[in-house]
Amino acid sequence: MPAPQPLSDLSDDALDWQVLLHSGNASEADRVRYQRWRQLSPAHTEAAREAEALWGDLGQTQAAAQLTAAAPRRRRWGSALAASLVLALVGYGGWQQAPALLADYHTSVGQQQRITLADGSQVLLNSGSALSVDFSDGQRRLMLKAGEALFEPASDPRPFVVEAGGESVQGSGAVFSVRRDGSHNRVVIAKGEAQLGERRLQATADAGALTAWQRGKLIFNGKPLREVLAELERYQHGRIVLSDQQLGAMQVSGVFDLNDPQGLLRTLEQRYALKVTYLPWLAVVY
Structure with a gap:
């Protein structure tokens, strides 16, 4: 039976x-x-x-x-x-079970994890991320399968290469983050320079704001509300939905504390006279 x-x-x-x-x-x-x-x-x-x-x-x-x-x-x-x-x-x-189950390291939604690799390199995994590591005698190769990570390579003659969605970032002498957004990647150089395909990338002007998540903060300066909500959604369980797409164009500025994920939407309510209705696994902003 x-x-x-x-x-x-x-x-x-x-x-x-x-x-x-x-x-x-x-x-x-x-x-x-x-x-x-x-x-x-x-x-x-x-x-x-x-x-x-x-x-x-x-x-x-x-x-x-x-x-x-x-x-x-x-x-x-x-x-x-x-x-x-x-x-x-x-x-x-x-959240993305296949990448997580097949990865060497992974974080759940709202969790961050700092990893020290065999060569001494430091990696900080952001919320909902998955990473695999493949070191050989000739190369230090990492595969970002989902989410976002900040990399601080240790000094080593072997190339330090991060692969994400079919692209490779070589950044042996850089401190940089890589983020997978669907089929697109975002690379932020916090220090030094790296190689993305044929392009050489140098320190990003707003790297401090784009990597503020490593300090437990999210920083927005004149960002459309729809983009802010999409970012906040990455750090809490469930969906955040706008009732009016025109409202999504409203510009938002501020610093948000990731240590209080439930307070992120409350802050928006207080500062921008928004209303939020909470349902199981869903928040409706209007």
Whole structure:
């Protein structure tokens, strides 16, 4: 007799069903299959009820009520919000599980880790990051599989090379950070110079602000709110969603303390007269 499916897996499956059923692409056959899945066992039924209740609760919040009463553009956003919440719940628990499981070092969301490599080099992993190391007699090679890291290579005749998303940064004589943003990389030179492909990179003018996370700070100077929220999201569990994309253009300046992740949005509320409604794994800014 097969072992019962773990409850956590059932919850994920139930949320997957909600995503499908509310996507606008579900067929009648899909709805029949869902009802059959729902009746497979009492545990399946309970997982389905919890997922349905979570979806239904979205319409009961103040933010959702305001969005429903607003212009059609905002009503469309309300549907996207619901989908965003469920997708966050389904996928966020394992922030990028494959890179983390295959990496030598990794951090969870909101965590940082300092690593001393075999040659004495120092690496600081930022929130939600994964790194693998491959040292040989001829080269010191590191692979940034996800997230962001700050590198301080030790003096050594072997090249110090960081690979990320198909690009290589050689920075034996530099202090630098590499960040993976989807299919793009951002390299910040804090000290010295490095080689990125055919380009030679020197110390970045705003390196202090861009690497302030190593000191537990985030620094913004006239950044659009949408970019600020995207950055804050990297340091806390769940999604942060703007109710109005026009609001996202508002410029934000300030210094935020990463030691108090829950206080980041409260600071924005106080300084910029914003409102935030908190849902499970989701914050709505309006």
